[in-house]
Amino acid sequence: MRVLKYAILGLLDQCELTGYDITKHFKDSLGQFWSAKHSQIYPELKRLTDEGFIEFDVRIQGKKLEKKVYQITEAGQAALHQWLRTKDPIPETTKDEFMLKTFFISSMDKKEAADLFTHQLLERTKKVDMLKQKLLALTEEDPGAESLYSAQFGHYLVLTRAIEREKGYVRWLEQTLKRIDSSAL
Amino acid sequence: MRVLKYAILGLLDQCELTGYDITKHFKDSLGQFWSAKHSQIYPELKRLTDEGFIEFDVRIQGKKLEKKVYQITEAGQAALHQWLRTKDPIPETTKDEFMLKTFFISSMDKKEAADLFTHQLLERTKKVDMLKQKLLALTEEDPGAESLYSAQFGHYLVLTRAIEREKGYVRWLEQTLKRIDSSAL
């Protein structure tokens, strides 16, 4: 499917970036829904260059640090737009190791299950706070981010989606924990 | 990490199964949160047997069809319980190709974006209905499934979680579509 290919093309369609910059984007803005390590990104940049979807300029940082600044080509934009238009069926599986453990709850005793759920609830709650913080930072630096015509609209949408996703998870965890705790010994 | 290892051990901790049965479980009950193809399952069963976590009996179906029915060993149960007790940090990334496209909404025009979201909304709505159907079937065949002490509790939990997950997605899609449609040309 080469999703990483399109992730990189999408980023480069917004502005020119180095491999290092792309790695950073996967760590913060995009990271909730897609990511890749630099060890996967650099070979992919090489490949996309060979295929003519992107190009790079070498720039000197300081005295002699060479960095490759990549730009998308017209062929790259065409490939990106084709991918953006395709309507894939939604995947049957979204892997979630915690939910896999949940499926096996009958192999745990009540205390083990309650501990596992309590820990997950704590972690997910922390994540909601962290994401709300990010959203706050975004709307402060660009108050128009929630408009379709803002360059930050995509960023705004993924943040709101990530927050709703985690809030929904938290609600379900609370509800399920109650159910576990309230069941007789 | 070997998550597939634990997925298989968890299933075999409930009852004995063939490789084919395991494949089916990934297609229906478990499939919302973990899955694997038979081409990955059969080699893993071989490996787990070599490692002493599982064993098998050969049974004859009909005249000469040999099938391997696997059981978990004590070593397998020990490994399973250790994994069930471990509290991993939640993964930063949950990959979602649709949300990756959403991040790049500024590379689409308004109509393209609306089409993409409308299609996704339709698909997710269908999925909610399908999951509700499954939950209904489960609670009909085992009315006690919502109790911690039912063998089906894990199944019940993953179904309710999957339904909530998809309903949350649908709500966000509706909200975002409204935002897209109502923005001036």
Place this chain on the structure above:
DNA sequence: CTTAGCATGTAACTAGTTACATGATTGG
């Protein structure tokens, strides 16, 4: 008799992670 489903495997490939490896720059 025929079709859907049961049943098991391997080969080739693609995707992704962890570890190895190196060196420059910037700010305190």
Place this chain on the structure above:
DNA sequence: CCAATCATGTAACTAGTTACATGCTAAG
């Protein structure tokens, strides 16, 4: 000067998918 961060790459491995390959059984 020192630490954090910028910057780029490769090697070895693990995980997962698609395609190839075969044969039996049960129900209509």
